[in-house]
Amino acid sequence: MRKKIVAGNWKMNNDLDETELFLAELKKQVFPEKVVIMIAPPFTSLNHAFKSLRDHNVELAAQNMHQNNEGAFTGEISAKMLKSVGAKTVILGHSERRALFNEDSPILAAKVNTALENEMTVIFCIGEELEDRKKGSHFDLIKKQLSEGLFHVSDGAWENIIIAYEPVWAIGTGETASPEQAQEMHKFIRKIIAENYSKAIADNVSILYGGSVKPDNAAEIFGQNDVDGGLIGGASLKVDSFMKIVNSF
Numbered sequence: 001m002r003k004k005i006v007a008g009n010w011k012m013n014n015d016l017d018e019t020e021l022f023l024a025e026l027k028k029q030v031f032p033e034k035v036v037i038m039i040a041p042p043f044t045s046l047n048h049a050f051k052s053l054r055d056h057n058v059e060l061a062a063q064n065m066h067q068n069n070e071g072a073f074t075g076e077i078s079a080k081m082l083k084s085v086g087a088k089t090v091i092l093g094h095s096e097r098r099a100l101f102n103e104d105s106p107i108l109a110a111k112v113n114t115a116l117e118n119e120m121t122v123i124f125c126i127g128e129e130l131e132d133r134k135k136g137s138h139f140d141l142i143k144k145q146l147s148e149g150l151f152h153v154s155d156g157a158w159e160n161i162i163i164a165y166e167p168v169w170a171i172g173t174g175e176t177a178s179p180e181q182a183q184e185m186h187k188f189i190r191k192i193i194a195e196n197y198s199k200a201i202a203d204n205v206s207i208l209y210g211g212s213v214k215p216d217n218a219a220e221i222f223g224q225n226d227v228d229g230g231l232i233g234g235a236s237l238k239v240d241s242f243m244k245i246v247n248s249f
């Protein structure tokens, strides 16, 4: 059965002291049993967060990793390193990585393979630019991103895959896809997974929506049939707004 998930992507925010303040506040909260809560702090805070959250029901995700297991890749982080500091999940294909760090589909497909080989869970992000939507090519684009980056994996791998649909025009802009637009795309994503794999796999995969989710719009978006939660950027940086979103189901 698919899970309800709210994951906070901190991006390049919060140093160690700020992480500690956030966690101290987070640990005072009551967590709903039916929702998987994840945070993705920067690499420098992962191990601290892991130790601090050991007895709490909050999972840790990394924001990126390299596709190679080791070697001469100055500045990069491997899957094994992430696991060694407590992160068993990794966000791959975020639009900022695609646009600002030239991560194309072949690189992302390789990262997906490496993460899965290392028994990690992948949050695979996809999303169209505003131009694609205006042209009406957004469904084709999403299909392409999925086919090129993800549809090479085995049936069994889907146990460890979460999709995040994040229209690029809605990320950090205050502009949110309407609940109907989110539902329409999530339904489409589930349909093409069913066509390429099976209905059972499509029905079981969690598909998160991301793009300016806030406490005042989360309930309506999460209320859609094919929306299983959210990947939250800005609103995940304060415990108060993050928890309001977590409690929106």
Ligand code: PEP
Residues within 6 Å of the ligand: 009, 166, 170, 171, 172, 173, 210, 211, 212, 213, 231, 232, 233, 234, 235
């Ligand atoms: C994100 O970075 O994945 C994101 C959805 O950001 P925001 O919520 O700030 O739009």
